[in-house]
Amino acid sequence: MTSHTRLVSWHGPRRELDTQLPLPTKSEARQTAASSFIIIPSRTHLSTNLLPRQSAEDLDTPSPLPQSQESLESALKPHDGTLPVPSSRVCKGTSKLTRSQTSIGTGYDLANAIFSPDGRNFQVEYAIKAVENGGTSLGIRCKDGVVLAVEKVIGSKLLKPNANKRIATVDRHIGVAFSGMVPDGGHFVDRARDEAVSWRDIYKFPIPTNALAARMGTYLQAYTCHSYVRPFGITAIIAGFDPEEELPVDGEVGSGPACGAGGKVAGKKHGGPFLYMIEPSGLYWGYYGAATGKGRQAAKAELEKLDLASGTMTLEQAVKEAARIIHKSHGEENAKDYEIEISWISGRDGPTKGRHVEVPEELKEEAIRLAKEAEDEEE
Numbered sequence: 001m002t003s004h005t006r007l008v009s010w011h012g013p014r015r016e017l018d019t020q021l022p023l024p025t026k027s028e029a030r031q032t033a034a035s036s037f038i039i040i041p042s043r044t045h046l047s048t049n050l051l052p053r054q055s056a057e058d059l060d061t062p063s064p065l066p067q068s069q070e071s072l073e074s075a076l077k078p079h080d081g082t083l084p085v086p087s088s089r090v091c092k093g094t095s096k097l098t099r100s101q102t103s104i105g106t107g108y109d110l111a112n113a114i115f116s117p118d119g120r121n122f123q124v125e126y127a128i129k130a131v132e133n134g135g136t137s138l139g140i141r142c143k144d145g146v147v148l149a150v151e152k153v154i155g156s157k158l159l160k161p162n163a164n165k166r167i168a169t170v171d172r173h174i175g176v177a178f179s180g181m182v183p184d185g186g187h188f189v190d191r192a193r194d195e196a197v198s199w200r201d202i203y204k205f206p207i208p209t210n211a212l213a214a215r216m217g218t219y220l221q222a223y224t225c226h227s228y229v230r231p232f233g234i235t236a237i238i239a240g241f242d243p244e245e246e247l248p249v250d251g252e253v254g255s256g257p258a259c260g261a262g263g264k265v266a267g268k269k270h271g272g273p274f275l276y277m278i279e280p281s282g283l284y285w286g287y288y289g290a291a292t293g294k295g296r297q298a299a300k301a302e303l304e305k306l307d308l309a310s311g312t313m314t315l316e317q318a319v320k321e322a323a324r325i326i327h328k329s330h331g332e333e334n335a336k337d338y339e340i341e342i343s344w345i346s347g348r349d350g351p352t353k354g355r356h357v358e359v360p361e362e363l364k365e366e367a368i369r370l371a372k373e374a375e376d377e378e379e
Contacts, residue, residue, distance in 0.1 A: 111227035123231055124224055127180075127280035130233035134179040135338070136295035136329045137166065138303065139237040140318040141275040141288045143311040145346035146239035147359075148177040149322035151295070151330055154337040167341045167358075171196040173241050174209055175343050175356035179293035180234035180280075188236055192216055209240030213276035213284050221282025231280045235292040238278065241345045241354060242271035273345075295329030302328065315344055315351065319359055323367035324374055340368060 108116040112123035135151040150166040167177045168189040176192060178185040195215045199207035216236070223229050277290040288308035291299035302325045306313065313321070319342055326340050342364055348354040359367075 112224050112229075112231055113227045121224065121281075124281050127231040127233045128235075131180040131235045131280065131292060132294060132296075134181070134234075134293050135166065136291065136293035136299055136326060137177045137179040137235075137237055138291040138299050138322060138325060139177065139239050139275045139277070139287065139289065140303070140306075140313070140322055141239075141273050141308060142313045142315050142318045144273070144350055145241055145315045145318075145344055145352070146175075146273045146275050147315060147318040147322050147342065147344045148175055148237060148239050149319075149326050149343075150177050150179070150341040151293070151326045152339045152341055154339060157337075162339065165341065167343050169356045170212065170238075171206055171240075172355050173206055173243070173345065174212060175239050175345060176236055177239075177341075177343075178234045178236040180232075184232045184234045185236070188216070188220075188232060188234060191219055192238075206243065208242050209238060209274035209276065210286070212240070213238050213278060213286075217278050217282045217284040219282075220278060220280060224281060233280065235280065236278045237290050237292065238274075238276045239343075239345060239356070240274050241347055241356075242274065243354065244271040244347060272347075291325075291329075295326075298329040299325050315346055316363070319344060319363060320367045320370055323364070324371040327368070327371035327375060340364070342367070 108114050108120075109122035109126070112121060115121055135153050137148075137150045139149075140147045148167055152164070152166055164182060166179070166182070166185065167175060169175050170189065170192045174192075174196065176189055178188065192212060195212060196207045199205070199211065216238070220232050224231050275287045275290060276284050277287055277292065278284040289300075289303035289306065291303060293299075302321075306321060322342060323340055330338060342359045343356060344352060344359050345356040346352045346354070358364075
């Protein structure tokens with residue numbers, strides 16, 4: 001067999017290597033390429049270089065050509081067909097990253113459309129954290145209406161009093177209070193108003209409170225399914241008083257066993273006071289009393305003492321209780337100044353004539369004064 005020599009050039013990072021190497025025969029080249037080598041075209045000319053197959057972690061930096069004839073012959077030996085086993089360093093690093101991702105959310109909190117292996121959506125949980133950093137908001141459902149109250153922390157003495165409202169009117173008979181990021185709350189209110197206007201245009205009737213809560217819950221839930229948006233950093237409390245109308249049948253048909261569902265309920269009317277709370281995930285529930293924000297735990301504990309399910313509390317009593325709960329949940333450890341926003345809504349024969357409005361200033365000041373006196377008595 002005639003021996004041939006050939007000039008092979010290897011161009012690595014900032015270096016060149018010219019070596020006289022024996023050229024393998026065609027049969028040897030085919031056997032070598034089929035077993036453990038790949039053909040890589042040279043960067044500078046069309047000659048082919050036979051290089052050892054590289055692992056996945058070495059693809060970025062090419063391995064140098066063997067420096068001696070013995071090392072080249074060792075590299076050109078036929079492969080036995082077995083696959084290389086990944087190094088323990090790679091396996092350990094991968095398993096450690098997986099455990100870290102599962103416990104603290106690394107890798108699974110980059111988009112809100114990703115669930116962690118244990119079924120958590122970290123972006124939604126982060127949005128709930130934003131709500132917990134906001135002021136306390138609460139709602140109380142009474143026998144003749146609904147009351148909303150919000151603790152608004154004053155971050156600077158230069159701010160204009162009674163600005164940056166946390167309570168807004170969506171429709172004549174519906175109001176919204178929220179805790180969390182104020183810009184997100186503004187967008188939520190704008191969207192809720194659009195839904196109310198759309199309902200009036202289509203059905204020629206004010207939107208029911210439960211229908212608005214369902215639509216806004218669906219809207220917030222959509223922001224947890226796409227990676228190009230983020231969840232809302234608010235929890236909203238929706239209060240409304242739907243117009244009371246006599247039903248054409250005895251009972252509220254199709255609304256479940258609690259309301260008759262086709263049975264006979266004497267004097268049953270459609271409408272009345274309603275209270276809903278919508279979370280960043282889009283989940284919403286109906287409540288007799290609801291609270292969210294930084295002081296939610298203390299506020300919920302106080303609401304549970306009022307026995308709101310009995311339906312005996314009046315609107316004026318609820319206003320005073322709301323001011324007391326907000327004042328108590330603020331806490332002495334929080335030295336920042338704050339304002340209290342309170343609104344209410346009643347039926348057509350009540351003090352608000354079926355509209356969502358702010359409580360009169362005299363009643364608000366009296367409620368705040370009684371709240372401070374109650375705190376002094378407890379001390």
